[in-house]
Amino acid sequence: MPAYMGSASKQQEVLQVNATWWKNLKRDIPGYLFIAPSLICFLVFLAYPAVEAVRISFYQLNMKQSRFIGLDNFRKLFYDETFLTAFGNTFKYVIYIVPICVAFSILIAVLIQHKSEKTAAFYRGVFYIPVVASVVSVSLVWGAAFEPVIGILNYFLSLLNIAPVTWLADPNTAFFSLVFVIISWSVGQPIILYSAALGGISNDYYEAASLDGAGRFRKFVSITWPLVKPTTLYILVVTTIHAFQTFAVINLLTKGGPYGTTTTIIYELYQNAFVYTDFGYASAMGTVLFVVIGIISYFQFRFTTAKIEY
Structure with missing residues (x-):
């Protein structure tokens, strides 16, 4: 098989995969939009504060100073x-x-x-x-x-x-x-x-x-x-x-x-x-x-x- 035919076949497969991915994405977009408000609230008000609390636990932190003190x-x-x-x-x-x-x-x-x-x-x-x-x-x-x-x-x-x-x-x-x-x-x-x-x-x-x-x-x-x-x-x-x-x-x-x-x-x-x-x-x-x-x-x-x- 000539090299250009193999290359064309791979390009066709890539295009088919991309088309399938884009089709699935368009199908799933309404679902993502529905969960977006809850997901954003979860990340902003729960996930981020939880991660930040763990980070702060390694600091001496009060209204006056912030100093890393490890454990x-x-x-x-x-x-x-x-x-x-x-x-x-x-x-x-x-x-x-x-x-x-x-x-x-x-x-x-x-x-x-x-x-x-x-x-x-x-x-x-x-x-x-x-x-x-x-x-x-x-x-x-x-x-x-x-x-x-x-x-x-x-x-x-x-x-x-x-x-x-x-x-x-x-x-x-x-x-x-x-x-x-x-x-x-x-x-x-x-x-x-x-x-x-x-x-x-x-x-x-x-x-x-x-x-x-x-x-x-x-x-x-x-x-x-x-x-x-x-x-x-x-x-x-x-x-x-x-x-x-x-x-x-x-x-x-x-x-x-x-x-x-x-x-x-x-x-x-x-x-x-x-x-x-x-x-x-x-x-x-x-x-x-x-x-x-x-x-x-x-x-x-x-x-x-x-x-x-x-």
Whole structure:
């Protein structure tokens, strides 16, 4: 074959590839335009600040100076008693909140599954109202309920001749009071998701199990729980991330007290960044929290998805 024929053949292939690429691009342009606003917002308001926060964590940065100090901020974290206390408290929030949210949500979803449509919608609405309301408003309502003098909780205790409790000022009750408040607005969305997942399970499975003499508990263990595992994975990961990011309720009700029993990494990050204006040290806290959440989410996906059957 002459050289010019081979060259022409290659040129034709290149032109064909370019034509195909341009045709596909024109086809995909509307899709790119639709995702462009969200993509731009993600890059500008999430991706860039996250990368910048990691960069700042290697600096001594405040309102007066900016000086590169390497890993000094991270070394300081290991000797900061306040941060270590916040780190431990953050894990305590996760340990208490996540299992309770998952267990309570699946329980409520199962209980209302066979109720009438109006009754099920009523209960779903009741649990979902705190999700629609802002965290600030819900926190303030619970703050009024926990008020030691005129709060409704101590009023009910007085009816039982029980001494009033300083719910948010006592180290023995403050942490668990906040856990209860956080759970009160954290179960709404999981209940909706579990209800939707349960609605997608065919009744044929339950009818076959009934013919085999299976009770309600056996049906739940052998049918319901395995089939809602994908939903459980999503709820597990999202609830864990939210628990690690607990801040508003602490800032509004306890300010991290009493004696640091309710403080978290996010609250200490806020204090260092916007009260003490030590942005580099605060960014180091945020970077550590980011890494911890990433590691835990990885293992949740790793060990949970391995048991999911599609």
